[in-house]
Amino acid sequence: MLAAVRNGIHGIDGECGGCLDCATCHVYVDEEQASSVPQPGEEELELLSAVSGERKPNSRLSCQLKVTAPLDELVVHVPARQS
Numbered sequence: 001m002l003a004a005v006r007n008g009i010h011g012i013d014g015e016c017g018g019c020l021d022c023a024t025c026h027v028y029v030d031e032e033q034a035s036s037v038p039q040p041g042e043e044e045l046e047l048l049s050a051v052s053g054e055r056k057p058n059s060r061l062s063c064q065l066k067v068t069a070p071l072d073e074l075v076v077h078v079p080a081r082q083s
């Protein structure tokens, strides 16, 4: 989320700054990389149930995704709408 917001990526708003309070950072993790990121926690799952865009099995809140070694890049797709 921070990388997207800092680089002006349209469709990832991050209104709460990553506090798990807005879900405006909803993304779809590329299916080939879905198993490379940690599973969502309880709070993230709860907020994912309230996203305005279509929720999919690879839906995540990008503020909870940390790109660390050995994952040096992460491809995500932005839903048609965030709010």
Ligand code: FES
Residues within 6 Å of the ligand: 001, 013, 014, 015, 016, 017, 018, 019, 020, 021, 022, 023, 024, 025, 061, 062, 063, 064
């Ligand atoms: S930035 Fe608000 S929940 Fe991710």
